[in-house]
Amino acid sequence: MAFVNAFIGNRRPRIVLLVVTYSASARTGLRNTCRAHEDHVIRRFGRAALFEATAFGAFLALRLRETYGADVQIERTEPFNEFTDVDETVVEAARAYAERDSKATPYAAFAAGTTHPDPDELKGREL
16 A cells, blocks of 8 residues: 555655566566665566666666666656546446456456447547
8 A cells, every 4th residue: 555655645646767677687687776775666576666766766777778788678657546547437347347247258248238438449548
């Protein structure tokens, strides 16, 4: 819950640096960097981590890319907030689909004949 509060809270979600690794050696470098600089790492996901969007966070991310080249991807991103970034119809459809009776039912069949959005409509709708 602390992770969610760090992004949602009562203020605008903070920007973070997403660092994704694509090789075993780059993952090892990311793990070592995260362990050595825990105070600047928001969250680690194995192949990826979220760094604070500070000059030092950028330094850590760029140091990894300089060392491992194309095996490290860096993106500046803002966390997704389901309460403000998406229509309530999509939230309700996801909730209802997760609670469906038959887990083998694909979403298109589930949504047919209901008020839930059609999958083709969702695919064409921007957030």
